[in-house]
Amino acid sequence: MTMHATNMGNSLYKTDPLTKRLNAAEARFRIYGMAAVAFGVLALVGLLTSALGTGVSAFRQTFVEIPVMLDAAVLDKSGNRNPEEMAKITTIGYAKVLETAMVAELTERGLLNDRVSAKDAGGLISKEAPAQLRNMVLANPELLGTTVEFRALANGRVDGFFKGRVTMESAALDSNISPAQLELAQKMRELGLLSVSFNWGFITGPDASELRPEAAGLGVAILGSLYMMIFVLVLALPLGVAASIYLEEFAPQNRFTDLIEVNISNLAAVPSIVFGILGLAVFINFGGLPQSSPLVGGLVLTLMTLPTIIIATRAALKAVPPSIKDAALGIGASKTQTVFHHVLPLAMPGILTGAIIGLAQALGETAPLLLIGMVAFVRDYPAAPPEGFLDPAAALPVQVYNFTQRADPAFIERASGAIIVLLVFLLAMNLLAIILRRRFERRW
Amino acid sequence: MNDMRLTERTVDTTEIKIAARKVQVYYGATHANKDVDVDILDKTVTAFIGPSGCGKSTFLRCLNRMNDTISVCRVEGEILLDSEDIYDKKVDPVQLRAKVGMVFQKPNPFPKSIYDNVAYGPKIHGLTKNKAELDEIVESSLRKAALWNEVKDRLDAPGTGLSGGQQQRLCIARAVATSPEVLLMDEPCSALDPIATAQVEELIDELRENFSVVIVTHSMQQAARVSQRTAFFHLGNLVEFGETGQIFTNPSDPRTESYITGRIG
Numbered sequence A: 001m002t003m004h005a006t007n008m009g010n011s012l013y014k015t016d017p018l019t020k021r022l023n024a025a026e027a028r029f030r031i032y033g034m035a036a037v038a039f040g041v042l043a044l045v046g047l048l049t050s051a052l053g054t055g056v057s058a059f060r061q062t063f064v065e066i067p068v069m070l071d072a073a074v075l076d077k078s079g080n081r082n083p084e085e086m087a088k089i090t091t092i093g094y095a096k097v098l099e100t101a102m103v104a105e106l107t108e109r110g111l112l113n114d115r116v117s118a119k120d121a122g123g124l125i126s127k128e129a130p131a132q133l134r135n136m137v138l139a140n141p142e143l144l145g146t147t148v149e150f151r152a153l154a155n156g157r158v159d160g161f162f163k164g165r166v167t168m169e170s171a172a173l174d175s176n177i178s179p180a181q182l183e184l185a186q187k188m189r190e191l192g193l194l195s196v197s198f199n200w201g202f203i204t205g206p207d208a209s210e211l212r213p214e215a216a217g218l219g220v221a222i223l224g225s226l227y228m229m230i231f232v233l234v235l236a237l238p239l240g241v242a243a244s245i246y247l248e249e250f251a252p253q254n255r256f257t258d259l260i261e262v263n264i265s266n267l268a269a270v271p272s273i274v275f276g277i278l279g280l281a282v283f284i285n286f287g288g289l290p291q292s293s294p295l296v297g298g299l300v301l302t303l304m305t306l307p308t309i310i311i312a313t314r315a316a317l318k319a320v321p322p323s324i325k326d327a328a329l330g331i332g333a334s335k336t337q338t339v340f341h342h343v344l345p346l347a348m349p350g351i352l353t354g355a356i357i358g359l360a361q362a363l364g365e366t367a368p369l370l371l372i373g374m375v376a377f378v379r380d381y382p383a384a385p386p387e388g389f390l391d392p393a394a395a396l397p398v399q400v401y402n403f404t405q406r407a408d409p410a411f412i413e414r415a416s417g418a419i420i421v422l423l424v425f426l427l428a429m430n431l432l433a434i435i436l437r438r439r440f441e442r443r444w
Numbered sequence B: 001m002n003d004m005r006l007t008e009r010t011v012d013t014t015e016i017k018i019a020a021r022k023v024q025v026y027y028g029a030t031h032a033n034k035d036v037d038v039d040i041l042d043k044t045v046t047a048f049i050g051p052s053g054c055g056k057s058t059f060l061r062c063l064n065r066m067n068d069t070i071s072v073c074r075v076e077g078e079i080l081l082d083s084e085d086i087y088d089k090k091v092d093p094v095q096l097r098a099k100v101g102m103v104f105q106k107p108n109p110f111p112k113s114i115y116d117n118v119a120y121g122p123k124i125h126g127l128t129k130n131k132a133e134l135d136e137i138v139e140s141s142l143r144k145a146a147l148w149n150e151v152k153d154r155l156d157a158p159g160t161g162l163s164g165g166q167q168q169r170l171c172i173a174r175a176v177a178t179s180p181e182v183l184l185m186d187e188p189c190s191a192l193d194p195i196a197t198a199q200v201e202e203l204i205d206e207l208r209e210n211f212s213v214v215i216v217t218h219s220m221q222q223a224a225r226v227s228q229r230t231a232f233f234h235l236g237n238l239v240e241f242g243e244t245g246q247i248f249t250n251p252s253d254p255r256t257e258s259y260i261t262g263r264i265g
Helices: A017-059 A091-109 A118-122 A129-139 A154-160 A166-170 A179-190 A199-203 A220-250 A254-268 A273-286 A294-318 A322-328 A335-363 A367-371 A396-404 A410-440 B057-064 B091-101 B114-124 B131-145 B148-154 B165-179 B194-207 B220-226 B246-251 B254-260
Strands: A058-070 A148-152 A194-198 B017-027 B030-041 B043-049 B071-083 B102-103 B184-187 B212-216 B227-232 B237-243
Touching: A017 A058, A017 A199, A017 A410, A058 A091, A091 A118, A091 A129, A091 A148, A118 A179, A129 A148, A154 A179, A154 A410, A154 B091, A166 A179, A179 A194, A179 A199, A199 A220, A199 A410, A220 A254, A220 A294, A220 A335, A220 A396, A220 A410, A254 A294, A273 A294, A273 A367, A294 A335, A294 A367, A322 A335, A322 B102, A322 B165, A335 B114, A367 A396, A396 A410, A396 B071, B017 B057, B017 B212, B017 B237, B030 B043, B030 B057, B030 B212, B043 B057, B043 B220, B057 B184, B057 B212, B057 B227, B091 B102, B114 B131, B114 B165, B131 B148, B131 B165, B148 B165, B165 B184, B165 B194, B194 B212, B194 B220, B212 B220, B220 B246, B227 B246, B227 B254, B237 B246, B237 B254, B246 B254
Parallel strands: B030 B237, B043 B212, B043 B227, B102 B184, B184 B212
Antiparallel strands: A058 A148, A058 A194, B017 B030, B017 B071, B227 B237
16 A cells, blocks of 8 residues: 655645745846836837938928929020020029019919019029029020929928928018918919929938028938948958958967957947047048048048957857867868858858948948048039049938038928938848848858 | 677788877876877777776877867877878878868768768869769768768758768768778767667778778777777876777776776776
């Protein structure tokens, strides 16, 4: 006969005090963790809502569409259609042409009344529009004497009215626009003379002055950032990977390499503005390279990105199992063959991820660029590479900074819009990193 | 120990392939091998046995200079392969390792196809002129490693997708493909199950026809099963070296006897 032993007061059914304490600690830790994650998610949601909320409207723009009679007598006084002589007519002349066309169209539609003068009617159109019309005519003098359907940017206040930024009340206090003008704009929209549509000019166009936010675009900044990224990619990736491979696989372990190692880690933590001062001193003041150029920007960002890439690459190289190296060495592969045939391919996903993260970091960097003159107001597109590397250009994050510095409230929308463009680029780069990692990833 | 087929053992040759004299190995301040003298015969399986940390793997890795990859490791003494000192300044370890192949404790196929795993050695050593010759080497190596029939239909499959025993035989095929003269095996069966172990052991016996094999093992049974000559290491010293049958049945050193009977280890 067998008997079941009875437990002496310490039943498994009863949780003892120690276990209770452990469980409570675990539950507490879970709550802390969840709170931390929730905080992060909330912050992200807040950031995105704020950027998207104010910035999306930058991608839509109000345009005035009216027939414009290009009077040859006004725009080409000599009458020989020579663009050089026609260039003597400044934008003021074209502004008058636009105003005349506006008044003519509004009179025909019976929209003009004693509360709106001819000047007020012309004021609905952006100050940038005459320049656009002038460029159009100078590029194609044959248009003179004809009537063209011209799509002019509307004034920033009018644009703001349709985006809800400007109201009748604020217009009453505003010397730049009157409620009567807004009423007129409203009627024009009902008649189809004024429309709101996608704003390609914001993405492709150059920056514009303080007084014409409706014309400000990111074209030069995007191009400048692109040029700098080309530089960073071409310089930082090969340099960084070569340095990492040497340090990780070939360099002897001694005080000197230890010193280099410590310095690389420290450089990764150096505030980016320090690299800007370095760039200013070395590349511009000493090297004599042009200010505001993507070349100098690219060099500075390369210096800044190198430590990030080296650290990521070395971590990726270290993560390759030593057994693979042994295997290659064991069948008589040389060290170089071992590294390039086996270690590097296995480390590739990590290297690419590191490089793209470094690149994304460089793309979003503002501080060092301020010091090398990329904060300048640049309206001319840089030329095609390689000459374009020396032309002045802006950069996306610096453009955001510039927009936020301006007084006109319309620039708030532009700044957020530029942030959205920057975020889209960063997102695309991170996506690329993930795709490359998936593609190169091999299991062992 | 019924599986010790001591009587079947014949040593066909007495030609010395590797001769080690007064070999000292230091890992930093640690003296890992002391005065090791070993003669490894051609076309023979030589087993190194001994308790953990006795220096048998360290000594094995001296034979193809794999210890060179460890910066704190220092080797003194003389190791002659076909009467040439492999630690001579003129010797390039890369060239040496093509002659002295190695199979590691854990199967370590490259994360490539089965074909590429075997073809890698011949490729980097320029042993073949064309694809047909390479195909031939791959097939014969896989046959020598008793793996051909299992993988011939899926040579493009990743080597890492094979079972542990198959992976180890793939590593043997890879080592054999460069036509080495000596094959070093560092506990090749310790990560394998008994069936895979039996297959690899059988293979080792077949490899003896073409190569001189040196195997480090923790298992005395394994040493007894596959080797013709056995060396017993203890605390960095080579305690006893001789015919496997003699070592296991009539050891001359009391330490060897204690280890074999399970008193030390």
